[in-house]
Amino acid sequence: MRELRYLVRRLLQMVPVVFGLTLLVFLLIHLVPGDPARTMLGPRPPQAVVDALRQEWGLDRPLVEQFLLFVTRLLQGDLGVSLASGVPAGDLISDRVPPTLALVLVGTVFTLLISVPLATLAAVNLNRWPDHVIRAVPLLGLGMPSFWVAIILILALALTTGWFPAGGYGSNLPEQFHALVLPGLTIAIALTPITIRSLRAALLEVLDADYIATARSKGLTEGRVLFFHAVRNAIIPTITVLGVNIGWLIGNTLIVEKIFAIPGIGALMVDAILERDFPIVQALALIFGVLVVLVNVLADVTRSLLDPRLKLT
Amino acid sequence: MNAIGKRLPAAVATLAIVGAACQGAAAPTSGSSTSPTEAGPAATAGANPTIDDGETPRQGGDLVFARPEDSTTMDPAKAVETETIYVLNHIFETLYITSADGQSVEPWLVEGEELSEDELTWTFDLRDGVLFSDGSPMTSADVKFSVERAASDESGFGFLLAAIDTIETPDEDTVVMTTKYPWRPLLADLALWSGGIMPADFGGRSEEEFFEEPVGTGPFVLDAWDRGQSLKVVRNDDYWQDGKPFVDSVTWTVVPEANTRVIQVQGGQAHIVSDIPFNSIENLNSSEEVNAQGFPGTTVYYIMFNAETAPYDDVHVRRAIAHAIDKEGIAGAVLFGNGTAACSIIAPTVTFHDPETPCLQYDVEAARAELEQSSVPEGFEARILVGDEPTQVAAVEIIQAQLAEIGITVTIDSIDPGQFYETLSSMDYEMGLAGWSMDIPDPDEQISFMLDKEQGGANSYSTAYEDPRITELLRDAQREFDDEARAALYSELQAVHAEEVPHIPVYFQATPFAWSVQVNGLHVNPVGNRHLEDVWLSE
Numbered sequence: 001m002r003e004l005r006y007l008v009r010r011l012l013q014m015v016p017v018v019f020g021l022t023l024l025v026f027l028l029i030h031l032v033p034g035d036p037a038r039t040m041l042g043p044r045p046p047q048a049v050v051d052a053l054r055q056e057w058g059l060d061r062p063l064v065e066q067f068l069l070f071v072t073r074l075l076q077g078d079l080g081v082s083l084a085s086g087v088p089a090g091d092l093i094s095d096r097v098p099p100t101l102a103l104v105l106v107g108t109v110f111t112l113l114i115s116v117p118l119a120t121l122a123a124v125n126l127n128r129w130p131d132h133v134i135r136a137v138p139l140l141g142l143g144m145p146s147f148w149v150a151i152i153l154i155l156a157l158a159l160t161t162g163w164f165p166a167g168g169y170g171s172n173l174p175e176q177f178h179a180l181v182l183p184g185l186t187i188a189i190a191l192t193p194i195t196i197r198s199l200r201a202a203l204l205e206v207l208d209a210d211y212i213a214t215a216r217s218k219g220l221t222e223g224r225v226l227f228f229h230a231v232r233n234a235i236i237p238t239i240t241v242l243g244v245n246i247g248w249l250i251g252n253t254l255i256v257e258k259i260f261a262i263p264g265i266g267a268l269m270v271d272a273i274l275e276r277d278f279p280i281v282q283a284l285a286l287i288f289g290v291l292v293v294l295v296n297v298l299a300d301v302t303r304s305l306l307d308p309r310l311k312l313t
Numbered sequence: 314m315n316a317i318g319k320r321l322p323a324a325v326a327t328l329a330i331v332g333a334a335c336q337g338a339a340a341p342t343s344g345s346s347t348s349p350t351e352a353g354p355a356a357t358a359g360a361n362p363t364i365d366d367g368e369t370p371r372q373g374g375d376l377v378f379a380r381p382e383d384s385t386t387m388d389p390a391k392a393v394e395t396e397t398i399y400v401l402n403h404i405f406e407t408l409y410i411t412s413a414d415g416q417s418v419e420p421w422l423v424e425g426e427e428l429s430e431d432e433l434t435w436t437f438d439l440r441d442g443v444l445f446s447d448g449s450p451m452t453s454a455d456v457k458f459s460v461e462r463a464a465s466d467e468s469g470f471g472f473l474l475a476a477i478d479t480i481e482t483p484d485e486d487t488v489v490m491t492t493k494y495p496w497r498p499l500l501a502d503l504a505l506w507s508g509g510i511m512p513a514d515f516g517g518r519s520e521e522e523f524f525e526e527p528v529g530t531g532p533f534v535l536d537a538w539d540r541g542q543s544l545k546v547v548r549n550d551d552y553w554q555d556g557k558p559f560v561d562s563v564t565w566t567v568v569p570e571a572n573t574r575v576i577q578v579q580g581g582q583a584h585i586v587s588d589i590p591f592n593s594i595e596n597l598n599s600s601e602e603v604n605a606q607g608f609p610g611t612t613v614y615y616i617m618f619n620a621e622t623a624p625y626d627d628v629h630v631r632r633a634i635a636h637a638i639d640k641e642g643i644a645g646a647v648l649f650g651n652g653t654a655a656c657s658i659i660a661p662t663v664t665f666h667d668p669e670t671p672c673l674q675y676d677v678e679a680a681r682a683e684l685e686q687s688s689v690p691e692g693f694e695a696r697i698l699v700g701d702e703p704t705q706v707a708a709v710e711i712i713q714a715q716l717a718e719i720g721i722t723v724t725i726d727s728i729d730p731g732q733f734y735e736t737l738s739s740m741d742y743e744m745g746l747a748g749w750s751m752d753i754p755d756p757d758e759q760i761s762f763m764l765d766k767e768q769g770g771a772n773s774y775s776t777a778y779e780d781p782r783i784t785e786l787l788r789d790a791q792r793e794f795d796d797e798a799r800a801a802l803y804s805e806l807q808a809v810h811a812e813e814v815p816h817i818p819v820y821f822q823a824t825p826f827a828w829s830v831q832v833n834g835l836h837v838n839p840v841g842n843r844h845l846e847d848v849w850l851s852e
Contacts (some may be wrong), residue, residue, distance in 0.1 A: 034731035042393045043734050044470065044762065046770050085385050085540060092540055151572065159580055166580035167573045168566070261568040261577070263542040276731040
């Protein structure tokens with residue numbers, strides 16, 4: 001019950017955040033120079049043709065009126081129609097949200113699969129060579145830009161060995177997962193340096209705690225102590241770190257999407273901005289906002305599930 | 314974005330279609346829509362290594378073609394972007410097409426045409442046995458409907474067909490067009506994609522329904538379109554060219570990142586990829602699995618001047634800048650051999666290009682001498698506008714350094730594609746690096762757009778430049794039906810242009826493609842048409 005009330009409250013808090021974001025994006029994209037009608041028609045058609053198109057799209061009306069119209073439609077569940085393609089924004093975007101979410105999910109799972117064992121290994125070997133190696137090597141991931149990591153992965157694991165496709169997105173689930181392995185790994189390589197360090201630090205603290213000594217004195221195997229007592233407690237701050245980073249990631253999968261030709265919303269956003277396709281930019285800003293807030297709520301809920309003592313307030 | 318084209322039939326009377334069709338498309342350097350790489354004439358070897366190797370074409374197979382952007386529409390009258398056009402070419406066909414070498418128009422859905430003595434009435438004999446993909450025969454009523462629609466205000470490029478007065482259909486197989494004045498580029502204009510033939514009145518469907526499932530005479534039929542991701546067409550079994558197309562389907566996939574397209578053709582995920590980085594071509598050709606080439610195109614990149622702004626209204630300033638720029642050096646540095654330095658404003662792949670055009674050569678001393686005679690003998694501060702495409706930005710940076718040599722301090726304004734045309738059309742710039750490519754094989758499309766301030770429709774493509782000698786020459790050329798006389802007019806025009814330098818042509822650029830060795834018969838003509846019905850896949 002308390003969880004439910006918490007969820008409802010967090011979701012309601014989303015409304016002003018998202019509204020503010022929408023207004024900001026609307027103003028920014030309209031204030032940037034550039035005319036979608038001229039961009040679409042190119043240099044040849046006479047100004048009269050361009051003006052007619054602007055009128056058809058309602059771009060000749062005052063900004064306030066355009067914004068009110070946008071909000072009115074939004075409240076009716078209508079995201080508008082893409083200027084560039086004439087397709088409803090909802091249709092255009094709904095196909096492209098799943099690939100981005102799948103990419104973020106695969107990236108997150110890989111991050112955890114890499115971070116948890118490595119951080120644990122480092123923590124139990126404090127100041128011995130495995131610890132030094134695990135602390136140092138992933139830092140390289142922080143220093144390597146994603147576009148470079150992506151290309152190296154493609155060269156090594158797609159072109160040379162043929163194990164994975166060099167970009168693209170399949171049409172069924174196994175193909176899609178196959179296609180997401182390298183992009184997911186690219187994301188994981190960027191995230192693991194942060195999560196490993198945070199998890200290792202937390203583990204070191206936890207391993208000194210009394211309840212670990214208690215667990216050991218009960219005669220539990222070291223593995224049970226580590227994974228059911230130590231990691232479970234130590235991972236909570238890491239979840240927070242991961243939550244923040246995933247929020248950041250949703251807006252930043254763009255580079256990975258572009259290099260691997262994944263038809264996600266990051267790539268759509270850039271194209272829409274370049275074409276000044278206002279309805280698409282606005283709709284995407286809205287969706288990005290909602291997703292980021294949702295991920296943070298999800299991170300809070302996950303922490304609470306892992307540690308019931310944490311109150312959802 | 315592209316362009317429009319108008320074409321002038323060369324053939325004077327008779328059915329011979331000789332035409333000098335031309336095409337022109339304006340590719341703003343901004344690169345927003347077109348792939349910025351149309352070929353320059355000199356581009357790399359023009360031969361098509363894949364064509365005509367004597368083997369019997371194999372039927373079947375599914376061709377995958379990776380390109381940087383998706384189509385935006387199925388309606389030829391609304392299409393302006395090259396990627397959209399190159400798909401539409403395979404669904405809707407035009408009465409005439411641009412020849413493989415880009416030098417002329419060829420009859421396509423017509424057997425030929427006849428021109429009246431007064432050069433005002435054109436009689437077209439439609440090709441027999443052409444069926445739409447729904448099985449119904451193409452008739453003169455369909456042609457009248459389609460061309461009138463392309464010429465109307467509904468079409469973004471209707472003004473290109475403005476010379477057409479009436480279209481009549483004396484019988485099912487004959488179309489008669491009259492023009493308001495003698496208009497040599499007509500056949501080339503009819504090769505423009507917007508004049509693609511569709512059933513009259515959309516075959517009884519609503520316009521919206523029709524373009525959901527378009528019906529044309531082309532080799533392929535739309536099968537599935539996942540916006541922003543992929544577009545699939547399948548074989549039209551009723552196609553009029555016997556045995557074609559060879560492949561069962563073509564799927565165009567959207568792969569925005571140029572290096573990823575290269576990797577996809579190497580990895581076998583795509584058979585053909587377009588618009589690859591110039592510096593990848595040599596490396597790709599060293600592989601046994603992949604061929605890569607810059608096909609000669611019609612794209613010229615040139616410096617434009619805002620003639621309403623001092624000191625660019627001073628011919629000595631323009632001449633000084635022309636002398637100060639090392640075009641060979643720029644072309645070599647930014648195109649990796651996939652293009653050449655430009656002299657005439659008309660690309661070498663376009664009819665009536667004059668290789669003898671007396672353009673100003675790189676000569677720093679001559680540049681200083683011109684500047685001395687100008688209104689700004691000590692040099693001045695200048696701004697140059699450029700799109701965000703790396704090749705163009707690199708070119709502008711070299712130009713900046715070279716102009717510094719003669720005392721012109723240049724600031725570069727690099728802007729994104731969404732802003733490019735608006736900035737140009739509002740004349741809010743001093744100098745700019747812009748691109749142009751043809752859509753049809755007749756130089757009139759380019760020349761009247763760039764140089765006819767009153768009638769070209771675009772304020773001399775946003776330069777406001779006007780020279781009475783040039784205006785007279787280009788208008789005479791529109792009405793001149795004798796090829797030799799017309800060539801002389803264009804040669805003179807190119808010479809005056811080189812002397813007055815309203816633009817400085819800098820380089821011609823090729824159109825780079827890579828394809829798997831499985832692909833046979835791929836040819837891209839200078840206008841960019843691909844004719845994938847000629848392509849077949851070996852085992």
